[in-house]
Structures are given as structure tokens and as C-alpha cells.
């Protein structure tokens with residue numbers, strides 16, 4: 345069933361057991377993003393050590409796709425340099441824009457290739473990008489400080 | 490004639506198709522937009538095929554036909570609403586949102602001394618269950634004029650809290666803008682009391698009838714409101730056509746909102762006067778084919794009889810509510826009894842996010858709305874960031890209700906322990 349390509353096991357796992365959820369009280373920058381069409385919201389904060397993402401924590405509410413996506417993103421990006429992170433974000437954005445034609449680069453995206461199925465559901469792409477857009481925003485803000 | 494949803498579906502070409510690999514289309518999102526009968530689709534396309542020209546502008550045959558067709562649409566709307574002042578009271582807009590903005594901007598244009606002019610100390614009253622389209626125009630008008638925005642709260646069971654009506658509709662109140670039927674809760678609001686109080690203090694009552702005109706017989710005179718708006722596309726008609734009805738006397742006093750061609754009486758380089766109502770409010774070449782399509786859609790409804798349409802929806806809603814209440818871990822947002830409610834049912838299921846539930850239902854061919862339904866403050870009030878909404882219409886039947894109920898229970902299994 346096509347639905348199973350959307351709701352991969354690993355996505356439901358992250359939804360049920362979100363990683364790095366709960367905001368770190370110390371941070372360099374913090375942003376809140378909402379998906380105005382559905383009300384999903386995510387607050388994300390970041391703490392840098394030189395160029396390395398030392399902490400990336402979040403809180404929020406929303407559908408399994410938006411919540412699992414931000415959970416998996418934090419898993420992926422913590423410990424990376426901002427440059428490495430931008431490569432991962434770019435790869436994920438391209439996967440989301442692929443309309444189901446790409447399976448994703450597992451070397452870069454690791455578990456997040458599970459979201460490849462989402463790109464076939466135009467109504468859900470925004471959900472999966474919510475946390476990633478917040479990351480773009482928060483990383484720019486942290487750097488400008 | 491007995492009412493048969495199955496026979497009605499045959500009049501709607503879209504029900505001839507299937508969705509998601511051959512499944513029957515279970516369309517439960519008429520609250521967002523309705524499907525269209527062939528007669529309305531053809532009326533719209535026939536206008537383009539045979540009568541197209543700019544209404545109100547030419548002296549040639551086609552222009553006459555276009556004008557007649559467009560004005561014919563207006564007359565049908567007037568009859569459908571039983572407008573006491575006839576077709577001149579019907580103003581075509583692009584949708585209900587524009588109708589409400591027209592009112593709010595026109596009031597904002599009112600010079601001091603005009604009965605619609607608002608100033609600091611005046612009050613605009615809305616409710617916590619308004620669609621954004623009937624909240625934000627008033628909220629922003631209040632900001633622009635210095636008037637105060639006040640509102641009726643909503644009770645836990647999804648009814649208007651009218652316990653402080655005399656304080657909320659204060660002597661300073663100039664405008665009361667209210668929904669007839671909630672697009673989320675299904676609640677049909679008790680108007681008589683509110684209208685009486687508003688008129689007692691000299692306020693005008695604006696009724697957002699988006700969710701009532703498509704479903705029940707409307708007698709504007711009996712409702713005694715001062716303005717009423719609805720959207721053609723929720724009423725079996727085309728998109729791009731909406732209606733504003735107003736009492737003729739009030740429309741005369743209300744300044745125009747959009748300026749340009751068709752709405753003037755005379756013009757110099759420095760000065761202009763306005764055409765009589767309704768032209769005063771219809772600047773530019775109007776949505777002619779859509780007005781014609783709406784006329785055909787309303788004729789379709791009239792032929793069936795709005796009493797029959799409403800009775801069908803009420804009985805179906807009762808059926809659906811009863812079935813839904815037997816689903817474990819479901820929470821209905823809105824009245825759970827059939828007292829003063831229509832065929833819109835919003836709910837949450839376990840902790841399954843409405844987007845996920847909606848996606849699962851879609852895989853079964855079931856179309857529902859998910860999210861805050863353009864009523865964010867109401868979602869906050871009811872403590873549900875998002876919900877799933879099924880809205881029924883004349884072409885739905887028990888099969889559709891059963892499909893929804895089964896779909897919800899399948900989704901509970903699919904998302905397992907969530």
C-alpha cells in the first residue's frame with residue numbers, strides 16, 4: 345500500500361520516541377516556526393561551539409511527519425559543523441522536491457531517507473520541512489551573533 | 490418525491506470517477522467547497538459558448554444577452570434568499586471573504602456623520618467561533634478606526650455563551666458580525682435574541698451564512714438581519730462568485746469600497762458620483778459566467794426543495810453522530826446532540842494527529858478536512874490545535890458515513906499504540 349511508503353517504521357518510531365525534544369535552557373539562538381495551514385508548530389534552539397553544533401533541541405506539536413522529521417534532523421545534525429549541516433539540509437530539501445523520483449543519498453541523510461516517500465504526497469512536504477526550515481533560520485541567527 | 494442521494498449523485502459528474510486506485514469517492518468536505526451538478530457546470534460553460542460579452546456595456550445582441558444572463562443570476566439569488574427588497578439588494582463579489590471585506594472596508598470609508606462611521610468608543614461584536622473571514626476584517630477595522638472588538642465566548646459543548654449578551658452588545662455597539670452555522674462545530678446559532686438586542690442598541694447585524702445558505706431554507710425577512718454573505722462555491726455553484734445581501738436602505742447609505750468602471754453615475758477629473766445599488770458595489774466587469782452558474786446551482790437546489798435537503802442532512806448527521814460516538818477514544822468537538830446543529834462534525838481520535846488520520850482516510854478514498862479549519866481562536870478555545878472535520882451535503886448517504894466510521898477504526902489499528 346502506498347501509505348506505507350509515507351509512514352515508514354522509522355518515522356513512526358521517531359514520532360513515538362522523539363529525540364532531543366525538550367528545550368535546552370542555554371542556547372545561542374531560538375526560533376519558532378508554524379505551518380499556518382495546519383497549525384503545526386516547532387520551537388528550535390541551537391548552541392554552537394565554534395563552528396560545531398553542540399546542542400540542537402526542540403519542542404512542538406504536530407503530525408507524525410513534522411515531529412519525526414525534526415527529531416531525526418536533530419539526531420543527524422548534532423556534532424556536525426555548520427558547513428556539514430548545510431550539505432545535509434540541501435540534500436534533504438532536494439529529496440523533498442523530487443516528487444518521488446529520488447530515494448535519497450543514504451550516506452548524507454542516513455535514516456532520513458525514510459522521508460523519500462513523503463515527496464510523493466504534495467500535501468505533506470511542508471510538514472516534513474517545518475523543522476528544517478526552522479534550522480536554516482536558527483543557524484543564520486546564531487552565526488550573526 | 491422522495492429524496493435520494495444516490496439519484497442526486499448521478500447529477501454530479503465528479504461522482505463518476507474513482508480515487509486512490511479505484512475507490513469510490515467519499516466526499517466529506519463540502520464545508521470547504523461543494524461538488525457541482527452538471528446543470529451548473531453547463532450553465533457556466535454555455536455562457537462562454539453562446540452569450541459571452543461584457544455585461545452592462547454594449548448595445549449589441551450578445552451584450553444584451555450577457556446582461557440578461559448576469560442579472561438573471563441576481564434575480565435567482567434574490568428569490569432563493571427571499572430578499573425583501575428584491576434583486577437590487579444582491580451584490581455579487583468573488584466569495585464570502587470579499588463580501589465581508591467589502592463591508593468592513595466600506596464602513597472604514599464612511600465619513601463622520603454617516604451611520605457606519607466608527608470611532609474610538611464604538612464597539613464591534615463577533616464571536617469566538619468565527620471563521621477567519623468573519624474575524625480578521627473586523628479585528629483590523631477596529632485597529633484602523635479605534636473601535637473596540639468584543640466577542641461572545643464559546644461554551645465547552647460548542648454553543649455561543651450568551652450569558653452576558655446585554656454587556657457584550659453594549660449601547661456603544663455598532664456592528665454585530667456572527668456566523669449562522671459554525672464551520673467547525675456544526676452549531677446553528679440562535680439569532681432571534683441576538684438580533685433583537687443588536688437592534689435595540691442600533692447596531693447592524695451581519696450574518697456569515699456560508700454554512701447555512703447551502704443547507705437550509707433561508708427567509709431573510711424572517712431572520713431580520715441587516716447584511717448576509719455566502720459563497721457560491723459552497724452552494725453547488727462555481728468558484729469566483731460570492732454574494733452580499735443588504736437592506737436596500739443600508740446599502741444606499743454605505744459608501745463604496747472598490748472604485749472604477751460600472752460603479753459610477755458621473756465622473757470628472759476631480760469628482761465622481763456613484764451609481765445606484767447594486768452597481769455602486771460592483772466595480773469592473775463582473776464574474777458573469779459564474780453568476781449564471783450560481784443561478785443554475787440555486788435552481789437545482791430549489792427544485793429539490795431546501796426543506797428536503799436540510800431534512801436529509803439532519804437525519805444523516807444523526808446517523809453519523811450516533812455511529813461516531815460508539816468509536817472508542819473519539820472526542821467530538823461541538824454539540825453531540827441534534828439540537829440546533831447541522832451536518833458538520835469535527836473530532837479527534839486518540840492521539841492520532843488529524844493530518845495523519847486524514848492521510849489514512851484518503852488512502853480509503855475518503856476526503857475530509859484537517860487542521861484548524863480557518864478558525865484558529867476556536868481551536869485554541871476548544872483546546873485542540875487541530876481536528877478532523879467531516880461535512881455532509883445532499884449527495885452523501887449512509888454508505889459515506891459508514892465508510893468514515895470504518896476508516897477511523899482502521900486508522901486506530903494502523904497507527905497502533907500512538
Ligand SMILES: Cc1ncc(COP(=O)(O)O)c(C=O)c1O
Nearest residue numbers: 584585586620622672697699720
Ligand atoms: C463560516 C465561513 N465563513 C466564511 C468562509 C469563507 O468563504 P470563502 O473562502 O469562500 O470566501 C467560510 C469558508 O470556509 C466559512 O466556512
